[in-house]
Amino acid sequence: xxxxxxxxxxxxxxxxxxxLVDYFPEPWKTRLLGGSxxxxxSIAGIYPISTGDRSVFGRIHRDEFTEIQRKAGxxxxxxxxxxxxxxxxxxxxxxxxxxxxxxxxxxDDERATLLANAYTDYMxxxxxDPSEGIYTMIPLPFQEPREAVDLINRCxxxxxxxxxxxxxxxxxxPFGNRKYDPIYEAAEANNLPVVFHAGGGGIDEFVTAGYEKxxxxxxxxxxxxxxxxxxxxxxxxxxxxxxxxxxxxxESGVFWIPLMMHRLDTEYLKRQSEAPLLTKKxxxxxxxxxxxxxxxxxxxxxxxxxHVIDMIGGADRLLYASDYPHWxxxxxxxxxxxxxxSKDEKQRILAGTANEVFGI
Amino acid sequence: MTQVKICNVAQLPPGERKTIxxxxxxIGVFNIDGKYYAALNTCPxxxxxxxxxxxxKELLAEFVGVGLRVREYYGDSPVLSCPWHGWEFNxxxxxxxxDSTIMLPTYKVTIENETIFAxx
Numbered sequence: 001x002x003x004x005x006x007x008x009x010x011x012x013x014x015x016x017x018x019x020l021v022d023y024f025p026e027p028w029k030t031r032l033l034g035g036s037x038x039x040x041x042s043i044a045g046i047y048p049i050s051t052g053d054r055s056v057f058g059r060i061h062r063d064e065f066t067e068i069q070r071k072a073g074x075x076x077x078x079x080x081x082x083x084x085x086x087x088x089x090x091x092x093x094x095x096x097x098x099x100x101x102x103x104x105x106x107x108d109d110e111r112a113t114l115l116a117n118a119y120t121d122y123m124x125x126x127x128x129d130p131s132e133g134i135y136t137m138i139p140l141p142f143q144e145p146r147e148a149v150d151l152i153n154r155c156x157x158x159x160x161x162x163x164x165x166x167x168x169x170x171x172x173x174p175f176g177n178r179k180y181d182p183i184y185e186a187a188e189a190n191n192l193p194v195v196f197h198a199g200g201g202g203i204d205e206f207v208t209a210g211y212e213k214x215x216x217x218x219x220x221x222x223x224x225x226x227x228x229x230x231x232x233x234x235x236x237x238x239x240x241x242x243x244x245x246x247x248x249x250x251e252s253g254v255f256w257i258p259l260m261m262h263r264l265d266t267e268y269l270k271r272q273s274e275a276p277l278l279t280k281k282x283x284x285x286x287x288x289x290x291x292x293x294x295x296x297x298x299x300x301x302x303x304x305x306x307h308v309i310d311m312i313g314g315a316d317r318l319l320y321a322s323d324y325p326h327w328x329x330x331x332x333x334x335x336x337x338x339x340x341x342s343k344d345e346k347q348r349i350l351a352g353t354a355n356e357v358f359g360i
Numbered sequence: 361m362t363q364v365k366i367c368n369v370a371q372l373p374p375g376e377r378k379t380i381x382x383x384x385x386x387i388g389v390f391n392i393d394g395k396y397y398a399a400l401n402t403c404p405x406x407x408x409x410x411x412x413x414x415x416x417k418e419l420l421a422e423f424v425g426v427g428l429r430v431r432e433y434y435g436d437s438p439v440l441s442c443p444w445h446g447w448e449f450n451x452x453x454x455x456x457x458x459d460s461t462i463m464l465p466t467y468k469v470t471i472e473n474e475t476i477f478a479x480x
Contacts, residue, residue: 178427
């Protein structure tokens with residue numbers, strides 16, 4: 001876009017179950033087809049979403065996205081170049097839409113493993129195309145770590161696979177627990193970055209039930225999901241156990257990061273014996289992680305944003321991420337138009353960090 | 361540097377500690393298994409009486425294997441914990457266990473003619 005190369009580190013592939021059904025094993029394929037060939041009510045509930053109207057009851061709409069899909073006859077892999085052209089990005093990392101529901105799969109958690117495998121196979125078969133800058137990440141089924149390891153070992157070597165992705169809402173215990181060690185070990189061994197991505201599934205009830213508006217559950221839910229996981233990862237010493245593992249957090253903006261750094265440091269000074277694996281302060285581990293910028297908070301006084309970026313280690317820590325086509329997506333201009341960043345810093349955020357993390 | 365007399369060795373047997381006043385400062389002196397230590401009795405955090413705090417060892421941990429519980433164990437160095445907020449210091453070096461840039465002043469302890477001195 002203009003003078004910049006742009007890599008979108010987080011857009012969403014809005015896969016429907018009708019697209020994935022051929023990649024499910026039996027008996028699930030028959031179950032899905034028995035419900036409906038379309039991704040409608042009878043089978044959509046297999047991967048439940050949260051309540052709340054993302055469009056603010058019609059106020060937000062994606063006319064260009066609707067038109068792109070209309071020309072293609074629906075949401076198909078063929079629309080991705082048009083989406084990239086609309087966004088003005090040279091490469092795009094598409095994340096499964098349905099994996100965002102993983103946090104709500106409390107009972108029959110086989111569904112997470114099934115979707116993770118079907119989505120990955122479908123994307124490799126029909127969608128990803130490194131020659132066109134189209135990539136995806138393996139959805140990591142945290143409910144079944146052994147299955148996640150098998151999926152990583154099976155697919156991490158594919159050129160179109162550039163990461164493994166956890167949805168941060170809902171895992172019990174949280175992601176610092178040793179039960180997830182095998183996943184981190186496999187990701188590290190395969191040089192596969194692990195992306196911790198906030199998600200809407202379960203935000204209605206996972207902290208405190210009873211919020212009345214989506215703005216409440218979204219502001220808090222996405223944030224608190226990421227806060228809970230970064231706390232668990234750092235205090236349980238995941239970066240010490242797996243020092244070559246690249247860790248990315250996405251979709252909570254950037255202002256939360258210094259909050260966690262300083263809050264964790266303050267308590268670590270008083271309770272370091274509860275984090276005996278650590279060899280440095282929590283903030284120092286966080287400054288070795290990477291963060292998607294979206295949804296970027298833009299205060300009236302931009303010097304405050306500048307301070308936040310400096311506090312977390314500068315532009316080197318940040319990845320441009322659109323979250324398109326979701327309701328609160330950020331176009332590349334969110335970075336390009338910021339007067340507080342140098343040209344080099346903008347290029348770093350727009351593509352340089354993605355190159356360092358994902359190799360694209 | 362001043363050689364400050366603390367007490368006779370008989371007055372500070374192993375396992376005991378005492379605090380003295382010197383030039384307006386409170387100093388804690390410890391006998392841990394026959395080894396003597398001295399430190400400023402003012403925590404660099406909020407000024408708490410750190411030398412009245414718990415004496416113990418540093419809790420360490422080892423990653424022993426993927427998926428296994430981390431093995432926790434105690435190191436050898438004596439550790440002093442401030443009772444106000446739990447800031448912990450290596451009593452041999454004065455270094456905060458969580459941040460090596462934070463120091464509790466410590467003082468060299470010598471014995472001459474059965475008398476304990478601290479170099480303050």
